[in-house]
Amino acid sequence: MNIGQVAARTGLPAKTIRYYEEIGLIRPMRGENGYRHFSERDAHNLAFLGRARSLGFTIEECRVLLALYADQGRASADVKRVASEHLAQIDAKIAELREMRATLADLVEACAGDHRPDCPILRGLAGEDG
Amino acid sequence: MNIGQVAARTGLPAKTIRYYEEIGLIRPMRGENGYRHFSERDAHNLAFLGRARSLGFTIEECRVLLALYADQGRASADVKRVASEHLAQIDAKIAELREMRATLADLVEACAGDHRPDCPILRGLAGEDG
DNA sequence: CTTGACCTTCCAGCGGCTGGAAGCCCTATC
DNA sequence: GATAGGGCTTCCAGCCGCTGGAAGGTCAAG
DSSP: OOHHHHHHHHOOOHHHHHHHHHTTSOOOEEOTTSOEEOOHHHHHHHHHHHHHHHTTOOHHHHHHHHHHHHOTTOOHHHHHHHHHHHHHHHHHHHHHHHHHHHHHHHHHHHOOOSSSSOOHHHHHHTTOOO | OOHHHHHHHHOOOHHHHHHHHHTTSOOOEEOTTSOEEOOHHHHHHHHHHHHHHHTTOOHHHHHHHHHHHHOTTOOHHHHHHHHHHHHHHHHHHHHHHHHHHHHHHHHHHHOOOSSSSOOHHHHHHTTOOO
């Protein structure tokens, strides 16, 4: 498979696939013309990467997951630890966003949103009272 | 005020303050020795920026908010629109994270997390069934 | 007069791509 | 055989919002 075909199959942009090779996540073969040649296994790994990335795993976590995936002797505990840590990260991020959202929603709600200049949002950002 | 003092007062790193000057968010004076000199107004604007950034507004949104803050003739509707759009962005991000979280939590829960190699997390990432 | 804290500028790098330029390769059509 | 087009290659630059570090000027205290 050429890069275009594997891109179409995995949904990943060709640019991204080249980047993944550059940082050593995949190692496709090369044809005589210099074109990358992707095996079924490569395509499979790229799909794996696409799913892991879409779940928010960092590239380095993906590298670890891919290594565990390739290792037939892995302990599922190792995989679970990586995933659990990422889950905790997601929870932390959600909590952070919810706090932002709560504060911002209060300010937005308090704002008349009309032609007048008085604005609780700006007052809040300026540090009035609280 | 020198940069260190305003940094202490606003909680922003000096590096960040210099960066904000570089991109034109603030325009502190300069002393004869080349040091930046921050007025009360500068410090106030920096505190404003710190709060806006901590609510997740982008730098460009902060620029707009700061301009509205400075404009005594603004309409609160303009501020409210910026804030509401950002609120919608936050909501979208939360929704995205919750989807990730749900998928990941299912996988983690299904994983025994023991010494055995079988792992529903890896199977999920590999695209088995679904 | 030295120490050390503070300030300055400039350049590089983080993550994870993404865009674009310049040029080679391959196939199809005339 | 020429040409047009699409796909492939490499390389370099840029996105966002800082952050770190190097190399050097400035200032107050002892």
